[in-house]
Amino acid sequence: MTNLSRRGLGLTAAGLAIGFHWGLGSAQPAPPPATPMLRANPRLQAWVRIAPDGRITVLTGRVELGQGVLTAMRQIAADELDIAPDSLTLLSGDTAETANEGVTAGSQSIRFGGEALGIACADVRATLLRVAAEAWNQPAATLTVADGVISGAGRRMTYAEAASSLSLARPVDAQARRKPVAAQQVIGTSLPRTDIPAKVFGQQVFIQDLRPEGMVFGAVARPPGYAARLDSLDMAWAQALPGVIAVVRDGSFLGVIARREEQANAAAAKITQAARWRDGPAMFGGRDVFDHLLNTPARVTTIHKVEAAGPAAARTHRAEYRRGFQAHASIGASCALAVWQGDALTVWSHAQGPFPLRADLALGLRMPADKIRVIHAQGSGCYGHNGADDVALDAALLARAVPGRTVRVQWTHEEEMAWAPWGSAMVVRLEAGLAADGTLGSWSHDVWSFPHSTRPGSGPGCNLRSAWYLENPVAAPPPSDGPLPNGAAARNAVPIYAVPNQAVTTHFHAAMPVRTSALRTLGGYFNALAADMFMDECAALAGRDPVAYRLAHLRDPRLQAVLRRAVDLAGWTPEAVVRKPLAAEMIGTGVGLSKYKNSDAHVAVVARVAVNTGTGAVRVLGLWAATEAGRAVNPDGVTNQIEGGMVQSTSWTLMEEGRWNAGRMTSDDYARYPIIDFGTTPPIRSVVIDRPDLPSLGVGEGSQAPTGAAIANAIFAATGRRVAEIPLTPDRVKAAMAG
Amino acid sequence: DDVDVDPATPLIYVLRNDLALNGPKLGCAAGQCGACTVLVDGLAVRSCQLPAGDAMAPIAITTLEGLGTPDRPHALQTAFIQEQAAQCGYCTAGMIMHAAALIAGKPAITEAEVKEGLDNNLCRCGTQPRVVRAVMRAARQGV
Numbered sequence: 001m002t003n004l005s006r007r008g009l010g011l012t013a014a015g016l017a018i019g020f021h022w023g024l025g026s027a028q029p030a031p032p033p034a035t036p037m038l039r040a041n042p043r044l045q046a047w048v049r050i051a052p053d054g055r056i057t058v059l060t061g062r063v064e065l066g067q068g069v070l071t072a073m074r075q076i077a078a079d080e081l082d083i084a085p086d087s088l089t090l091l092s093g094d095t096a097e098t099a100n101e102g103v104t105a106g107s108q109s110i111r112f113g114g115e116a117l118g119i120a121c122a123d124v125r126a127t128l129l130r131v132a133a134e135a136w137n138q139p140a141a142t143l144t145v146a147d148g149v150i151s152g153a154g155r156r157m158t159y160a161e162a163a164s165s166l167s168l169a170r171p172v173d174a175q176a177r178r179k180p181v182a183a184q185q186v187i188g189t190s191l192p193r194t195d196i197p198a199k200v201f202g203q204q205v206f207i208q209d210l211r212p213e214g215m216v217f218g219a220v221a222r223p224p225g226y227a228a229r230l231d232s233l234d235m236a237w238a239q240a241l242p243g244v245i246a247v248v249r250d251g252s253f254l255g256v257i258a259r260r261e262e263q264a265n266a267a268a269a270k271i272t273q274a275a276r277w278r279d280g281p282a283m284f285g286g287r288d289v290f291d292h293l294l295n296t297p298a299r300v301t302t303i304h305k306v307e308a309a310g311p312a313a314a315r316t317h318r319a320e321y322r323r324g325f326q327a328h329a330s331i332g333a334s335c336a337l338a339v340w341q342g343d344a345l346t347v348w349s350h351a352q353g354p355f356p357l358r359a360d361l362a363l364g365l366r367m368p369a370d371k372i373r374v375i376h377a378q379g380s381g382c383y384g385h386n387g388a389d390d391v392a393l394d395a396a397l398l399a400r401a402v403p404g405r406t407v408r409v410q411w412t413h414e415e416e417m418a419w420a421p422w423g424s425a426m427v428v429r430l431e432a433g434l435a436a437d438g439t440l441g442s443w444s445h446d447v448w449s450f451p452h453s454t455r456p457g458s459g460p461g462c463n464l465r466s467a468w469y470l471e472n473p474v475a476a477p478p479p480s481d482g483p484l485p486n487g488a489a490a491r492n493a494v495p496i497y498a499v500p501n502q503a504v505t506t507h508f509h510a511a512m513p514v515r516t517s518a519l520r521t522l523g524g525y526f527n528a529l530a531a532d533m534f535m536d537e538c539a540a541l542a543g544r545d546p547v548a549y550r551l552a553h554l555r556d557p558r559l560q561a562v563l564r565r566a567v568d569l570a571g572w573t574p575e576a577v578v579r580k581p582l583a584a585e586m587i588g589t590g591v592g593l594s595k596y597k598n599s600d601a602h603v604a605v606v607a608r609v610a611v612n613t614g615t616g617a618v619r620v621l622g623l624w625a626a627t628e629a630g631r632a633v634n635p636d637g638v639t640n641q642i643e644g645g646m647v648q649s650t651s652w653t654l655m656e657e658g659r660w661n662a663g664r665m666t667s668d669d670y671a672r673y674p675i676i677d678f679g680t681t682p683p684i685r686s687v688v689i690d691r692p693d694l695p696s697l698g699v700g701e702g703s704q705a706p707t708g709a710a711i712a713n714a715i716f717a718a719t720g721r722r723v724a725e726i727p728l729t730p731d732r733v734k735a736a737m738a739g
Numbered sequence: 740d741d742v743d744v745d746p747a748t749p750l751i752y753v754l755r756n757d758l759a760l761n762g763p764k765l766g767c768a769a770g771q772c773g774a775c776t777v778l779v780d781g782l783a784v785r786s787c788q789l790p791a792g793d794a795m796a797p798i799a800i801t802t803l804e805g806l807g808t809p810d811r812p813h814a815l816q817t818a819f820i821q822e823q824a825a826q827c828g829y830c831t832a833g834m835i836m837h838a839a840a841l842i843a844g845k846p847a848i849t850e851a852e853v854k855e856g857l858d859n860n861l862c863r864c865g866t867q868p869r870v871v872r873a874v875m876r877a878a879r880q881g882v
Contacts, residue, residue: 065827066825066827066828066864068826193823193825195828197820199828199831199832200803200816200820200825200831200832201804201809201816202760202761202762202804205761206764206829208755208764260744260748260756261755261756262752330829331764331767331830331863332764332774332829378827379827379829380827380863381829381863381864382827383863412768640823640826640866640869643868643869644826644865644866646865647865647866647867647868648863651865669769669771670767670769670861675863677858677859677861678857678870678871679858681854681865
């Protein structure tokens, strides 16, 4: 009964939001049904298995990326099955075992994968309870379960005993009812992460720690540029380099297998130097990337348009914002292991999608997918589509030269930075019509961008880099942009503010001299950041306080709630932003607000910064955040993701930008592509507003945009001058101060 | 164990691939990130920058495995678990090893000193605030 009312509440809230947005003619959709993962993977044994000895294994197609998802899945399963979390065995991301849940990305694991796992576990519990109820001739409702033992009427039956009398080899009952919130005991608690102890004691956790018997080391000799191709190499010379077991050449794919890791890396570097390469054309025709984005042909699509009566515009405001290329820059470079046994291939990978990777491995290697098994093992932190997938093909191509032996390839950091996909450079232009009192009557958002998703599994074609360099290459599929509501280039381009006339137009460049793909939030960070910078400029034109101006344009109570909470937490003096006379150091406070993907976490961030107007250096004095994402399965996990995102976004916003030469990206180490350090990490305070009455929403990417917007707006508030290009480097800040 | 390698081989490869130790992590291999930090006679050193030939006995090398175990954890290992001071955990070993040298015998170390001491250890997931809390917690217990 409680369950029904919980669902009823959830639907009511969603219904209100839909009705409201439709009132504005927005494309905001109903939340997708919770069971697509069960439709795609209906077998109960793909989710839960009970061994004859009573051991319970739960399986998830989602993978651990350092976001704590396996701890949250364990909580969900333990709660629905009424067993202790640590008594479960959890299997994750194995094409021979687990459900195909596509890619672990987009803050969707708990919302979709967790719901599916929860329903499967609830189905198992209810099924086993019915066995006991029938055996004892008792109503199931009178029975209880604790630690996997069913009790009632003075009798006991273990799950294993109950399971022995029936077959669980059947589809999941998708109608199985999950526990009501009030009965949950593990969900909603901050269960400590199950993977952290092994990580602090140096136990085998990471893919880099796998050392199968007889393992050898591989490395790829990269061309001098992305478009360069191999003319010739003295193979006999390469074969004689120290420690080399085999040199592999297939077209312009060139790699080496050696007895030792450092020998493989050294040989690959020497081979790159010694080989004769043909250079390709200069990237972007030698022009600036923003010039390229704005002034070369792109596919122009108006993907969102709303027209309604609104106040007459007394003035128009226009602005342009830019962001350069940004990188994943993981601490550990991508790694994979591969071994061929006959015509079968086994690959260990930390890719976000074991099944999509398998599909593209099959294309790149021209072999049937069912001869390939991909097993997930954890890698260094992953913030989207980095080199994890590519290195798996590298390992497989090299391992073909030594059948029966496992080849491990761990890219160098320089290789990861130069050859993994980058987050796209982008330009956003905004235009708004303001009524005499400052109220927004129209809002248009144009975004110029390269692709944000060129992941494996996008077919037809292979999205693993080395496939493009083979003698008989397998080309990448034509990149596409993601459609609304969640979007890719236009993610978060639909305004969260109530404006009667709205338009969103994409200028999509499918051709990408620098390969781009998913970096945490896709286009969401920059679109929402640009929109919230623009919102502050509109507020300033209207002579209004930025928070009050936002509240006047907000109809979503959840966004209103996080905004109010964040400014309460930080302290906020309401005043309009005005241009101020320059002082040596100027301090200001700004706010950023976002509803990730227009469907998930609600996050407001307040930033306080000090601007040195002489040097242009910006110091973030403090960040405050309020987050609401429905039911928090693990509140500390939510906090860790939100705060970590705030630190990462501070780094993106103030310091990160990739540079290139004619052939490739050159920002390939931490000196040329610095990331935030302890000294510049600001003090952070964040609160989570738990809404157990509402379904869990994706949270892992929620704080990126509002953090960036808050910092940019704090500089604007401090000085009254706008720095419109991310990152907000000292040079750019200094130049803006002179303006 | 005896290991037969070129003495110029960076120590990280010997620790990980010859001695099968998981603690030190290969990061940038250029001394910029700190993931491979180990203790060399009690001093924090980046094992990607130290030739294995310079690390032979009687010099004592301590990795994360030697700092403490689940049965006898070092205060930093306990504190990192208590503060849940990790996301992916790839930088964690280097953070703990560097911090072990930093706080040894300094129970009154300040937060500013901890931040300054760890300034060249990079974390990409953004766990710096938690790492500082964990290190301060361990330092206060006296190690």
